[in-house]
Amino acid sequence: MTDIPPSTSPDATPGTVPEAPVPNTPVPDAPVDAPVPDPPVKDRAAAWHLLNQHTQSASLLKHALSVEVCVRAYGEQHAAELGFPPDQARAMEQIYAITGLLHDFDYEKYPTPAEHPWVGNRILTEQGWPEEIRHTEQGWPEEIRHAILGHAQYSGTPRISHLDKALFACDELAGFLTANALVKPTKSILDVNTASVLKKLKDKAFARGVNREDIRIGAAELGVELDRHVAFCLAAMQQHAEALGLAGTERETGQSA
Numbered sequence: 001m002t003d004i005p006p007s008t009s010p011d012a013t014p015g016t017v018p019e020a021p022v023p024n025t026p027v028p029d030a031p032v033d034a035p036v037p038d039p040p041v042k043d044r045a046a047a048w049h050l051l052n053q054h055t056q057s058a059s060l061l062k063h064a065l066s067v068e069v070c071v072r073a074y075g076e077q078h079a080a081e082l083g084f085p086p087d088q089a090r091a092m093e094q095i096y097a098i099t100g101l102l103h104d105f106d107y108e109k110y111p112t113p114a115e116h117p118w119v120g121n122r123i124l125t126e127q128g129w130p131e132e133i134r135h136t137e138q139g140w141p142e143e144i145r146h147a148i149l150g151h152a153q154y155s156g157t158p159r160i161s162h163l164d165k166a167l168f169a170c171d172e173l174a175g176f177l178t179a180n181a182l183v184k185p186t187k188s189i190l191d192v193n194t195a196s197v198l199k200k201l202k203d204k205a206f207a208r209g210v211n212r213e214d215i216r217i218g219a220a221e222l223g224v225e226l227d228r229h230v231a232f233c234l235a236a237m238q239q240h241a242e243a244l245g246l247a248g249t250e251r252e253t254g255q256s257a
């Protein structure tokens, strides 16, 4: 996102993410206690730990998780396009997932353009994330940090890699899709369809905090038509609706069969 994350707008929200191999599904309402030592291995679980060390807001955590789902899906697709074998594909997915998860991890404590995402970038560097992640053997020593810097328009960091572009393209859209779900009577993203999302993108009164131009630019940079981009991210979030807390309330309240 640019200067203000969707999660800071009243429309923003989401839930949790699964992740093929995410053993402990993150619980947005239960941040990790700060004094816990940093995990030695910089994997997705370590990213979740780091995010929780710096973020108390449930909506920010949910935003991170919804962006993770979308960016990870693009990573999975990209690995398939590149013909990666399973192990490399999983490594690429993890990089994409971690990037989505961490892209705003410093925002709660350091929200100004002078701080975010610069402070986060420094923390990642100090904790050795680039080097730790190098075991993927894909030559991405700074890929996560670069993508995170690039998602802030004002940073001046060019979006070059597919990951850079995927993160930027998914950031605002994930918040917008969440807003679309929350205005449904069921509050379920499963009741959202691409056509209605495209229509609401033109409705300037709806979810005004979401930057439509960033969404359009993001899709264009990624080389994907806007409708396909919306459909792709919507499908990714629908696939993880329950984990994201967007599976709906009707069933819970007994208002429907």
Ligand SMILES: [Fe+2]
Pocket: 001, 005, 006, 063, 067, 103, 104, 171, 172
């Ligand atoms: Fe964001």
